[in-house]
Amino acid sequence: MAEEGIPGRVVVVGTGLIGTSIALAMRKRGAEVLLTDRDAASLRMAVELGAGQALPDGAAEEPADLAVLAVPPAAVAVTLLDAQKRGLAKVYTDVASVKALPLAQAAQLGCDLSVFVAGHPLAGRERSGPAAAQDDLFLGRPWALCAPPEAKPEAVEAVTALARACGAEPVTVDAEEHDRAVALVSHGPHVVSAAVAARLTVADDVALGLAGQGVRDVTRIAASDPRLWIGILSANSEPVAEVLEAVATDLAVAASLLRDGSEGAAAHVADLLLRGNAGRARIPGKHGGDQKTYAVVPVMIPDRPGELAMIFQAAGIAGVNIEDVAIEHSPGRPLGVLEISVKPEAAERLAEELRARGWSVPG
Ligand SMILES: NC(=O)c1ccc[n+]([C@@H]2O[C@H](COP(=O)([O-])OP(=O)(O)OC[C@H]3O[C@@H](n4cnc5c(N)ncnc54)[C@H](O)[C@@H]3O)[C@@H](O)[C@H]2O)c1
Numbered sequence: 001m002a003e004e005g006i007p008g009r010v011v012v013v014g015t016g017l018i019g020t021s022i023a024l025a026m027r028k029r030g031a032e033v034l035l036t037d038r039d040a041a042s043l044r045m046a047v048e049l050g051a052g053q054a055l056p057d058g059a060a061e062e063p064a065d066l067a068v069l070a071v072p073p074a075a076v077a078v079t080l081l082d083a084q085k086r087g088l089a090k091v092y093t094d095v096a097s098v099k100a101l102p103l104a105q106a107a108q109l110g111c112d113l114s115v116f117v118a119g120h121p122l123a124g125r126e127r128s129g130p131a132a133a134q135d136d137l138f139l140g141r142p143w144a145l146c147a148p149p150e151a152k153p154e155a156v157e158a159v160t161a162l163a164r165a166c167g168a169e170p171v172t173v174d175a176e177e178h179d180r181a182v183a184l185v186s187h188g189p190h191v192v193s194a195a196v197a198a199r200l201t202v203a204d205d206v207a208l209g210l211a212g213q214g215v216r217d218v219t220r221i222a223a224s225d226p227r228l229w230i231g232i233l234s235a236n237s238e239p240v241a242e243v244l245e246a247v248a249t250d251l252a253v254a255a256s257l258l259r260d261g262s263e264g265a266a267a268h269v270a271d272l273l274l275r276g277n278a279g280r281a282r283i284p285g286k287h288g289g290d291q292k293t294y295a296v297v298p299v300m301i302p303d304r305p306g307e308l309a310m311i312f313q314a315a316g317i318a319g320v321n322i323e324d325v326a327i328e329h330s331p332g333r334p335l336g337v338l339e340i341s342v343k344p345e346a347a348e349r350l351a352e353e354l355r356a357r358g359w360s361v362p363g
């Protein structure tokens, strides 16, 4: 049984990263979830992950409370039209990273906008597909809601309830304003990250061997799916271009000042760095909700077969659930650092178990 006040029966069209994450979050709240995707393998995996049941083909027997269209931006309007023709749900929403163009396309196609509230959860990952889905992806994150003027109050209520049920904070915003805002806080930064990462294609082994956390932080999102992102960027081209031009100006000025080499020039570069500090400090913390903070237990691991399996087994014996793992390799050395993410209360127990079994766990 679904918890009170949340959509009890939800259809998810598009079982990729975002659709499957929403489905998993809603299943956790007791909702019945029906899934569909044009890609049979994605659909099968989402079902196997426990995100819901496959939606039967054809017209719906009885409309669900809500249908979530978790497809690329360019597919939102046609998917909405098709879903409404099939009578899939009483209310519809999408999750696309751009809002104005899909809304205009939906109006042009003659979709019923009185039951459509466009949405955009500001949470994601650099990986696509259902395998990357997480039921806690949206905890404490903003979820933009852009209701067209004709949207009924009950439609707005249902989509707001979906965002809240996924643990997010609904933020009502006009579609054009949304697009300008995300150009600055999401789409522009994405291209900048890609530009920095693109420089690495010509990096030699020495440079790559010296790569630390800084470049990893700046380029994480550059690993995202280019097909999805070209769709996002071209649907929000003008606002993104403006952000990129402003960043390019700052970079060009910094480059010429560095070449100049004078003290005065250095002071001007410092001004950019200070503005960077100030801008970064303006990013608000997550809006309430449970924070997904794990403790990281670092373990020095020799590069030999079976090592990881033994460490995972030791964690199991200590009764510690591993939430995530990453391996930092020491270039040129048969050693690496395994970073095991666990719930904070389990970190010391795991560290002690591993030390007792002979592994080096710094800290
Ligand atoms: N990736 C992110 O970090 C992120 C975050 C927030 C919102 N979004 C938005 O969410 C949407 C989905 O992105 P994703 O990251 O989950 O992508 P994804 O590639 O992981 O999943 C998209 C899924 O949609 C399916 N699909 C495509 N066209 C379809 C159609 N016409 N009918 C049915 N299924 C169709 C694909 O087969 C795929 O399984 C996009 O609009 C994106 O802008 C993405």
Ligand SMILES: O=C(O)C(=O)C[C@]1(C(=O)O)C=C[C@@H](O)C=C1
Pocket: 096, 097, 121, 122, 123, 124, 125, 126, 127, 185, 186, 187, 221
């Ligand atoms: O953190 C990531 O990996 C993201 O891709 C997240 C991010 C973002 O820029 O914040 C990217 C695009 C989405 O539309 C929403 C969220």
